[in-house]
Structure formats: C-alpha cells, structure tokens
Amino acid sequence: MAATGPLADDDARTLHQQVLARLRENILLGRIEPGQALTIRGLAAELGVSAMPVREALRQLVAERALELMDNRRVRIPPMTIERFEDLIAARIVLEAEAAARAMPYVTDALIARLEAEDVAINAAVAERDYDRWIGANYAFHSALYGAAGQSAFLPLIESLWLQVGPFLRRAIRTISGHYTVDRHSEALAALRRRDTMALRIAIEADIRDGIAHIGSTLIRSEALGATVVQGTLRPSTSSG
Amino acid sequence: MAATGPLADDDARTLHQQVLARLRENILLGRIEPGQALTIRGLAAELGVSAMPVREALRQLVAERALELMDNRRVRIPPMTIERFEDLIAARIVLEAEAAARAMPYVTDALIARLEAEDVAINAAVAERDYDRWIGANYAFHSALYGAAGQSAFLPLIESLWLQVGPFLRRAIRTISGHYTVDRHSEALAALRRRDTMALRIAIEADIRDGIAHIGSTLIRSEALGATVVQGTLRPSTSSG
DNA sequence: CATGCCGCCATGTGATCACAATTTTGCGCC
DNA sequence: GGCGCAAAATTGTGATCACATGGCGGCATG
Structure with a gap:
C-alpha cells in the first residue's frame, strides 16, 4: 500500500535512490496516510530489497521533514496542526x-x-x-x-x-x-x-x-x-x- | 581533522545522531575545508564507530544540502559559485x-x-x-x-x-x-x-x-x-x- | 468480568562481510 | 624523464546478523 509494488530492476540509480524516489512520490501525492505504519522491514519486503536502502531513504526523508522520527525511533508522517x-x-x-x-x-x-x-x-x-x-x-x-x-x-x-x-x-x-x-x-x-x-x-x-x-x-x-x-x-x- | 576526536560514550542519543551532530557542527562552523576528503570509513575511524552511523549521517547531510553526492558516489562540500x-x-x-x-x-x-x-x-x-x-x-x-x-x-x-x-x-x-x-x-x-x-x-x-x-x-x-x-x-x- | 503481569514477537540500531567500481600506485616502455 | 597500462588498495553499496528495546497479547489472579 505504501510502496505499491517492487522496483524496476533496470535502473542505473542506486537502490536507495530508487526507494527514496518512490517514497517521496508517494508522500508528495498523499498516497501514504498519516499514521500508516512505516517499518523498515515492511517497506523492504514490499519493494523487494533489503533493509539497507530503505533505512537510508527513510533517514533522508526525515532530514527533509517529510517524515518524523518519534521517541520510540519509529518514523511517521508528522501530525499536522x-x-x-x-x-x-x-x-x-x-x-x-x-x-x-x-x-x-x-x-x-x-x-x-x-x-x-x-x-x-x-x-x-x-x-x-x-x-x-x-x-x-x-x-x-x-x-x-x-x-x-x-x-x-x-x-x-x-x-x-x-x-x-x-x-x-x-x-x-x-x-x-x-x-x-x-x-x-x-x-x-x-x-x-x-x-x-x-x-x-x-x-x-x-x-x-x-x-x-x-x-x-x-x-x-x-x-x-x-x-x-x-x-x-x-x-x-x-x-x- | 574533520571530526576532531572520538565521541563521548555517555550519550543517550543513537550513534548516528551523535555523528550527525558532530559533522553538522563542523560544517556549520566551517571546520571542514571544501574539497576535503569525506570517506565513510575515514570518518568512522576518527569517531571510533563503525561505518553504519556515519553512512546515515552523511545521507542526512546530503538531504540537507550541506553535502553533495557526486557522480562517483562520494560526498563533498558542494562547490560554491x-x-x-x-x-x-x-x-x-x-x-x-x-x-x-x-x-x-x-x-x-x-x-x-x-x-x-x-x-x-x-x-x-x-x-x-x-x-x-x-x-x-x-x-x-x-x-x-x-x-x-x-x-x-x-x-x-x-x-x-x-x-x-x-x-x-x-x-x-x-x-x-x-x-x-x-x-x-x-x-x-x-x-x-x-x-x-x-x-x-x-x-x-x-x-x-x-x-x-x-x-x-x-x-x-x-x-x-x-x-x-x-x-x-x-x-x-x-x-x- | 476486569486488571495487572509476563513472555513473545516485531522493530530499530549497529557491526561485519562480500562485491563492484573507482582511484591510486608502481612498473615497464618509449 | 615522461607516459601509459596493469595491479593493488580504497571506497561506496547492499545484504545479513546479533542485540537491546518496546509493543502486544495471553494468562493468571482478584
């Protein structure tokens, strides 16, 4: 749901860049519901990659404030006020x-x-x-x-x-x-x-x-x-x- | 030079957060020369941690545009024009x-x-x-x-x-x-x-x-x-x- | 039937390893 | 002495593993 299917495998970019682009698009278009669970392993399984590229992509999205790092170290769409x-x-x-x-x-x-x-x-x-x-x-x-x-x-x-x-x-x-x-x-x-x-x-x-x-x-x-x-x-x- | 010594070990934050804070401070204060080599293993050795936290910190700094990802996949201080x-x-x-x-x-x-x-x-x-x-x-x-x-x-x-x-x-x-x-x-x-x-x-x-x-x-x-x-x-x- | 406790499962963090690409080095040749 | 090529070292990327933490449900107890 969050990632909508595995990645194409004929992409010259690094995996973490592909994952990042996919997640970024999903966030920008509002396909990810606020509150939806975003786990490293879950996304990795959806995208057909290991945890590594997902971790780096999530980290980057946190830096861009698209995601927020919670106290329990999970990430989420930041709540809106x-x-x-x-x-x-x-x-x-x-x-x-x-x-x-x-x-x-x-x-x-x-x-x-x-x-x-x-x-x-x-x-x-x-x-x-x-x-x-x-x-x-x-x-x-x-x-x-x-x-x-x-x-x-x-x-x-x-x-x-x-x-x-x-x-x-x-x-x-x-x-x-x-x-x-x-x-x-x-x-x-x-x-x-x-x-x-x-x-x-x-x-x-x-x-x-x-x-x-x-x-x-x-x-x-x-x-x-x-x-x-x-x-x-x-x-x-x-x-x- | 870039990191100036190992990290304190009584920090509750995650290692990657400590590394990030250190690097961010060094960049903000201009302690890192443009063009200086910033390698994952090098910084990891300086800071006394493994490559993992350094990778995530670098990724985050790239997202903040403090660093730039070059074509050869290395990072650097972006050249100024x-x-x-x-x-x-x-x-x-x-x-x-x-x-x-x-x-x-x-x-x-x-x-x-x-x-x-x-x-x-x-x-x-x-x-x-x-x-x-x-x-x-x-x-x-x-x-x-x-x-x-x-x-x-x-x-x-x-x-x-x-x-x-x-x-x-x-x-x-x-x-x-x-x-x-x-x-x-x-x-x-x-x-x-x-x-x-x-x-x-x-x-x-x-x-x-x-x-x-x-x-x-x-x-x-x-x-x-x-x-x-x-x-x-x-x-x-x-x-x- | 409600409530508190304990154990299991899921998750994030960090380390290590394998591999491909790139850079550097060193050697031979002109 | 300068130049080009090949070997070696360095580096980033990705996968896997071990471990500590926290969430969750089941279970016993009042």
Whole structure:
C-alpha cells in the first residue's frame, strides 16, 4: 500500500535512490496516510530489497521533514496542526514568490508553452477528479517555473515544504472534492507573457493562499488534520467538543 | 581533522545522531575545508564507530544540502559559485525576515535579555578574532529569535541554508579578518524592545545583506569561492584572467 | 468480568562481510 | 624523464546478523 509494488530492476540509480524516489512520490501525492505504519522491514519486503536502502531513504526523508522520527525511533508522517499548517503555507508563499521572481529573467517562450501545457493537464485532472494527476501536474507547473534558472537553492527548500503538506492536501481535497477551481495559474501565465515580475509574485502568492484558504478552513471545520497519537499508537481523532 | 576526536560514550542519543551532530557542527562552523576528503570509513575511524552511523549521517547531510553526492558516489562540500551564493543569501533574507516577523508575537523580555547576552558574546568573539565562537554565537542569536514561537517549519529550512554557506563564510572571514564590524544586531534588539515588526525585518535583512556584501565581494575578488574540481580530484583554483 | 503481569514477537540500531567500481600506485616502455 | 597500462588498495553499496528495546497479547489472579 505504501510502496505499491517492487522496483524496476533496470535502473542505473542506486537502490536507495530508487526507494527514496518512490517514497517521496508517494508522500508528495498523499498516497501514504498519516499514521500508516512505516517499518523498515515492511517497506523492504514490499519493494523487494533489503533493509539497507530503505533505512537510508527513510533517514533522508526525515532530514527533509517529510517524515518524523518519534521517541520510540519509529518514523511517521508528522501530525499536522493548525499552527504548523499555517507555518508551512507562510514559508511556501515567501519562498515560492521569491523563487518565481528570480526565475523571471530566464523565462523563455518555450518555458511558457510548457507551463501552458501543464496548466491544461491540471485542469483536465481537476475535471476528472484525478487527484494524483492533479497534484503531480500542479507540482510540475510550479517546479518548472522555479527551476527556469537552472538548479537553485530554492528548489530543495520548496520541495521539502510540498512534501510536508502533501499528505494533508490529499485528505483535504477529498473532503471538498474538486471544489478547487480558482485558476490562478492563468494569471501567472499572463504575468509571464508580459514579463511582469510583480504580477507574477502576486499570482503565485494568490495561487497558494487561495488554494489553501479553502483547504485550511475545511481542515479546521472537518478536523481532518490528523489523528491523535496516544503513546505511539495511532487512533482515529475523536471529535472534540 | 574533520571530526576532531572520538565521541563521548555517555550519550543517550543513537550513534548516528551523535555523528550527525558532530559533522553538522563542523560544517556549520566551517571546520571542514571544501574539497576535503569525506570517506565513510575515514570518518568512522576518527569517531571510533563503525561505518553504519556515519553512512546515515552523511545521507542526512546530503538531504540537507550541506553535502553533495557526486557522480562517483562520494560526498563533498558542494562547490560554491557566485550564483549559488547569491541564491543562498536571497533565500536567507526572505526566510529569516519572515521568521523574525512571525516570532514577534512571542517575544518576551526574557528572550530579549537572552539575545542581548548572545550579542555580547558575538562582539567578544569578534574582538578576540575567535571565529568558532563568533559564528556559533551568531547562529545562536538568530536561532533563538526565530525559534521564539517554538518549533517552526522555518527553522530547518534556515538551518539548511546556514549549513550551505558555513564553510565559505569561514574562508571569506579569514581573508577579510575581522572586518565585519557592522552591528545590525543592536538594531534588531532595539526593534524587538519596541515590538516593531517592520523595523525588525529591516534589521535582519540588513544584517544578512551587509555582512554578506563584504564577504561576497571579497569572495569574488579573491576568488576564494572554492577549488576547481577536475575529474573528482580537487586542485587549487587557478587565477583566471 | 476486569486488571495487572509476563513472555513473545516485531522493530530499530549497529557491526561485519562480500562485491563492484573507482582511484591510486608502481612498473615497464618509449 | 615522461607516459601509459596493469595491479593493488580504497571506497561506496547492499545484504545479513546479533542485540537491546518496546509493543502486544495471553494468562493468571482478584
């Protein structure tokens, strides 16, 4: 469930890199439920490898804050709180707005065309209620924009933030089920065509904030933020008050 | 040299956590020269542990971008370029200014007193040309401020940035040797006492930018940015032009 | 029937080993 | 003396094993 099948065996990368990529994708797309058991041996068996590469991948994901090391030395998707969620969104806004602005000098017509294609894919995914494709294309859109200038120190930081909100985005999106229709990407694309950096900043910030405003309030109302952890065992969150 | 001696054996943490903390400190304080050989077995021997904890610590530092995985699968301090340096500084500014602003509601008189103490330590370190204590106290100052609200998603991102600039700050500081006397921390402290969030943002940004402006130009002029890597072997950078 | 205790099983940590790839070294040749 | 090639040493990767810790269920007891 967490890993969905063994790895391909014709991959030049090291096993730990393949395991890492698989787990990272599953976390980013929200395929791993918060609270789901993530054991080294279990994942190793699912992926058809030994414990070694899994250990290293988990360690790396802990470093990226996609996973959290608990006191009993197990790892889990970190529980979400309102405060942490707002922290993550605030960090996304300042980092991604700046990253977008810094990418502007490197924006070409080819890049804009690529982003337009991603936008089409995003809208198609929304129409089909295909969550995986939606968040995947959405990530591709943002990532392609921020990476226009080549490798940047911003990218890994932003990816870390996406990994941290991913699991909860999915849960939230499910509850509001396709209610996310505000298309701020077209505003961003318009700003890109005009090479208007300030408008781009505003569009990116609005994209994050508007998408999140719905989700955040939904999370608060439906208390879908996460389960309550009692002595290391995960139980369904009780409806308080 | 890289690890400076074996670990204490009365530490409740896991070995890999101790190794990680040691290496992280050495990188942050710039004790590890860019290009210095970092081998698993070598570090393990220095620290008096087996290869296992070292492997996991290195993996984690790679994830934090403090180290870089090369094509030949060895790790190194990533080489610095002007572009990357400016990227890192830009990221530091937006993240730390925002983190400081978000910490403001949690600022207490006790925290201010603690920051003042750190400021004294910083100035003492500058006076004594004690680089380790200088950057250590400097980090403590910033970290205490940003962490006022408790654990925040900003902190690990900021720490990653510090780890990336650490090794080169030291090299640069050595060349300009104590020329860093602009005391923006007192401005930050004044803003904190007045609970003036905007002034705090400005002071933090000025602290980073001014400190870096000197260093960056020095780096460019003296070409102290890093060594040129040829086929994985490190050689002194040639003076170009 | 509820509760506390004990033993078993699962899990993370760390060490060691085997192996392939890469780097270094040393030797012979030009 | 410089250069190229082959052997040896070094290194990262992955697997397996031993061990301590903690979680869990079964069992006896009140």
